[in-house]
Amino acid sequence: MSTEELTNEEIPKHYDPAATEQKWSNFWEENQFFHSEPDDREPFTVVIPPPNVTGVLHMGHMLNNTIQDVLVRRARMQGKNTCWVPGTDHASIATEAKVVQKLRKKGIKKSDLSRDKFMEHAWEWTDQHGGIILQQLKTIGASCDWKRTRFTLEEELYEAVISCFIQLYEDGYIYRGKRMINWDPAAQTALSDEEVIHKEVQSKLYHVRYKIKDSDQYVTIATTRPETILADTAVCVNPDDERYKGLIGKTAIIPMVNREVEIIADEYVDPEFGTGCLKITPAHDPNDYDLGIKHGLEIIDMLNADGTLSDAAEHYVGKDRFEARKLIIKDLEKQELLVKTEDMPNKVGYSERTDVVIEPRLSLQWFCKMEELSKPALDNVLNDEVQFHPAKFKNSYQHWMENIRDWCISRQLWWGHRIPAWYFGDGENEYVIARTEDEALEKAQEKSGKTLTADQLSQDEDVLDTWFSSWLWPISVFDGINKPDNREVNYYYPTQDLVTAPEIMFFWVARMIMAGYYFRDEKPFSNVYFHGIVRDEKRQKMSKSLGNSPDPLKLIEKYGADGTRVGMLFASPAGNDLLFDEALCEQGRNFSNKIWNAFRFLSMNKEAGTEYTPTLELDSDNLADRWMKSRILSTMKEVENDFEAYRLNEALKKLYSLVWDDFCDWYIEVSKSDVPGENMPKENLERALGLFELLMKLLHPFMPFITEEIWQRIQNRSTYEALTISEWPDIEGEADSEAIELFRQIQEQISAIRNIQAEMGLSPKAELEIKIKPAGSELAQQLETESWIYHKFLTISDIQFDTSIDKPKASASALVRGTELFIPLEGLIDLDKEKERIRKEIAKMEGFLKSVNGKLSNEKFVENAPDAVVEKERQKKADAESDIKILNESLENLEA
Known part of the structure; x- marks a missing residue:
């Protein structure tokens, strides 16, 4: 693309982002300026946090990818071989839910379909909606290596996930067991602890009487989940609680089901909570489950997968758990067993994906042992081999890693990486782990000692947790699992910077670090930059479902991509939440207009037929030139420090002030001709254009589109020349402080x-x-x-x-x-008029001061009025006295 036409055509009066952004986006991609291949340069590798394949751009994506783009564009201009790998995540729960919803609208139930037929629908949905978000990322200027786009369910990455599962299993880290897990009744799948969001809600605490067998006595228990009474298998008290010592070892009768259970003692019970008497439901509470194992209690599972009551409940069978709660309360009232109901705040677990209340459930699942895997991942963050920015996040990371629990990695879904387990008998341990059915058959025959046929094998129906593929992302995108010694992974891995939100520190960041050290004995990245969460003015997290989030694409349409990027970064202090205000995007658009107007003014000062060569050779005898050069030098050094500390918003603010205040408002003005109406002297204009070109380079990572447009217009460029691959300005010399x-x-x-x-x-x-x-x-x-x-x-x-x-x-x-x-x-x-005006103003202020002093001298007012009101009056007095003093000084000046 030649820029001769650009430099010669008339410069539009107003900057039009719509006419600029798509043009340069196409230009960059057509010329493959963002594509990377291994060479002898220093690599700078970033892997995109893969958005859901069927997702659309939201404010979190906008912030996250803008930050990544700033880092990548600067590194590219520094001469590094930048490789920013884009891609999408198959998002098991979210995508399957969308497919099921789509089928339901057609009158088709998932249960009516075979697995293969359902997968056809899922792939059709993915092909139709997948990749939309990546196209949207291009509109914000994301300079990804689009030729390297990956998808977590593509064949090579699928094989990588299966290989890792097998390796972990063979090394003794993966096991199958029946344990208490988090169950999502809507998605009907297990969830890891990190996929449960605990919300504080207003609950009710129900006090219920349990009869003591062969007596007139009762004990009262307190519960927030009365429906689980139907699965109680014990009552527990603290052994030191004087109120209940005489009941230990006796038998209580569970209401409704009339089940006889023992009253046991355990120090786990807090005598101060509720009534100090605890119902034990081992199948529906993790702590109760531990007590059940400890005391050898019966385990009764009273819930179906969809959250309805099972036959084991004996009552309300088939009713939804929350409907059953209402019914059991009514029945307990009828039997005069409900003592009272209290309102209480309560932290309740919700599914991160479906936003329904999760149920603790005893279930046979696949788990990954985490304690040993976590050790190198913790040590190498604490010793800064992997650096967190801001460092404050190391504390929460350390706490989580030191209290880590085994990871439930199986999900009761079809969309995802199918667990490579093959069953050949009725026993829980009659299975083998294999890549293919043929390999599984061979292993099953060897394990069972029998001759088996393929028909006698059945593969596990479950898939792996989505994060089980995502934790391999920095390795798998370079095929480092399937080909662990290939040229690309050896060159690009470990990556340099990871940009993400702290809310997925444990979902993803911690696990990637674990995977890096386990599968490659090396960190996956050198730096993790945690940006804040985008929130509204009420500090609520922005969400389309809450209706408090603007559409980033509409912001771009209104303010331009550069203006929107500037607005997002202005509001984003390092490591702190972003309180978004659309006015900041307007400020960003105004900045774009300021830059454009400055460029247009400089261009209009060119004499027709005269060649202008932008230069950085400034006049050492000219104070304005010395000052402007020094301001640029000092700002560049400050900006470098900000980049090192990942204070990108601080770097942008410094450049904003340098361009708007110093260059546009002062340097251009001081460089004008001494004769009004005449063009700027040629040497002044060439220096101004040279400095402006330099400023465009410094701004380019933050505002890629307008800076490319102006840089291409300042002077003729070669066909494949672009600002985006130009050299980042070197910091040479010292600023002239004088x-x-x-x-x-x-x-x-x-x-x-x-x-x-x-x-x-x-x-x-x-x-x-x-x-x-x-x-x-x-x-x-x-x-x-x-x-x-x-x-x-x-x-x-x-x-x-x-x-x-x-x-x-x-x-x-x-x-x-x-x-x-x-x-x-x-x-x-007119001095007399001005003096008269000031005297009147003094009189007016003195009258106001008199009324304020009147209030403050009133003891009743000072004693009885709220402190804030009294303080406001005192401030009025101070302001009035200050104004009167200034007015008197002005009057004295005029009368002197």
Whole structure:
């Protein structure tokens, strides 16, 4: 793509993101600027946190991928071989739920289909909706290596997952067992602990009487789940609780089912909670299950997979668990067994995917032992081999890893990686682990000592937890499982930066670190940057389901991709939640317009037929050039430090100020011709264009589209040249601190004079006589030498710099760092009218102050009014006194 036409065509008056973004997105992809192959450069590898294959872009994706893109674009410009691998996750629970919902609308039940037929529908859904989100990521400017796009259910990655399962099983880490798990009645599958979201809800605590056999006595238990009474197999008290010592060993009768159970004692029971008397339901509570094992109690499972009551419940069979709760309460009331009901806050577990209340359930599942796997993953985070940014997240990581539990890895679904277990008999241990049916048959015959046929084998119906494939992601995307010594994985692994939210620290980050050290004996990445969660003004997490989340694509349509990226990053301090405000995106759009207007102004200063060569060779005798170069140098060093510390929003804010305030508002102005209406001198324009080109490079990682558009227009480029692959500016030389300090003083003085003009109602075009009394003779000489700068920003009839200047009669003044500024006002304003106006204002303020003092001198008001009201009146008094003082000083200046 030649840029000659761009540099010669008329520059539009307004920047149009819609006309720019798709053009450069196509240009970058067509020229494969983002594609990577191993070579002799330093690699910079990032793997995208794979979004759900059927998902669509939301605010979390927008933030996460913008941050990744900033890091990747900068690394690419630094000359590193950047490889940002995109991809999608098959998302077992979410995708299967969508397919089941779609089939239901067609009148088809999943149970009516064979597994193969259901998988046809699932793949059809995936083919239809999969990849939409990756296309949407392109609209925000994500510079991924799109040729490397991976999918967790593609053939090679499927094989990798199965290989890892087999390796872990053979090494003794994977086992099958009947344990208490989290059960999702909606998805009808097991969940890991990390897939359970605990919400504080308002529950009820029901106090129920249990009769003591062969007596008139009762004990009262308290429960939030009265429906589970039907599966109670014991009553438990604390052995030291004086209230119940006499009942230990006796028999209680469970209401409704009239089951006789023993009253047992265990220190686990908290005498202070509820009634101090606990019902034990081993099949439906993990703590009760442990007590049941300890005391050899019967285990009664009263729930079906869908959350309805089973035959074992004896009552309300087939009723939903929450409907059964209402019914049992009514029946307990009728039998006068319900003592009372209390409201209480309660933390209840909800499914992370379906948002239904989970049920603890005893179930035969596949588990992965985690204690040994977690040790190197913990040690290498604590010793900073893997660095967390911000480091504060190491504490929660350490706590979780030190209290880790075995991972339930099986899911009762069809969409996913099918567990490679093959059963050949009726016993729980009559199975083999194999890659194929033929291999399974051979192993089954060897294990059983019998001659078997393929018809006698049946593969496990379950699939693996989605995270079991995701934990391999940094390795598997480079085929490092199937081909552990291939060129790509040896070059790109370990990756450099992982960008993610802390909410999946345990779902994903911790497990990837475990997998990295187990399967490759090496960390999966060097740095983990945890960004915050996008929240609304009420601090609620933004969610389309809550209706509090804007559509990122509509934001891009309204503010442009660059403007939206800037808005997101402005609101995103490192490691803290992002309180999103759409006004920040508007600010980002305004910044784009400011940049465009500056470029358009510089371009309009070109003389027709004259060649302009942007240059960074600045005039060493020109204070403005020395200052601007030094401001860029110092800002670049600060930005480098911010990147090292992953303070991207701080880096952007510094560049924002450098471009908007320093370059646009001061440097361009000071570089203009001394003659109004004339074009900027050629040498000034070439220096301004050179600096502007440099600034576009610094801004490019944050605002890729507008910077590419301007960079291509500044001067002719070759066919395959692009800002996105240009060199990141080197930091050479030291900033001239004296130039920065002197220019800053001049800026502050000019600003102070402008403030006087505004306060006194002077026209900006009014010619001013300015008298400046510097703090020292050396400064006076320096300011006088640079007096030309004042003329660039102010309309001046005369300006003097002298340490012996006395305050002129009837003048306005200001003090800036020990330097006094005077503007004689005679002839500029009607002094008598101004003095009369000030006297009236003083009288008005004194009247207001009198009324405030009246309130504060009233003892009853001070004693009885709320503290905030009294404090507000005291502040009014202080403000009024300050205003009166300033007005009197102004009056004195005019009368002097």
